[in-house]
Amino acid sequence: MKITVVANGPLLIDTKGEWSWTGEAGKTTGKDRIALCRCGASGNKPLCDGTHRKIGFTAEGGECELTPG
Numbered sequence: 001m002k003i004t005v006v007a008n009g010p011l012l013i014d015t016k017g018e019w020s021w022t023g024e025a026g027k028t029t030g031k032d033r034i035a036l037c038r039c040g041a042s043g044n045k046p047l048c049d050g051t052h053r054k055i056g057f058t059a060e061g062g063e064c065e066l067t068p069g
């Protein structure tokens with residue numbers, strides 16, 4: 001599973017179609033890619049809703065890979 005830390009934005013989790021997110025309301029979101037809020041201002045936490053752009057969130061980006069074991 002690849003995680004991309006988007007510069008000035010969310011954590012993008014590339015699930016490669018193997019994982020999905022089911023929130024409290026039972027709504028399933030993005031089986032291939034899930035964006036988790038990193039700025040703390042999303043109105044739909046823990047998912048990103050794009051508010052980071054409105055508040056001018058700034059942070060460095062990067063990438064990492066999670067592997068079994």
Ligand code: FES
Pocket residue numbers: 009010011036037038039040041042043047048049050051052053
């Ligand atoms: S990172 Fe997008 S709303 Fe927080």
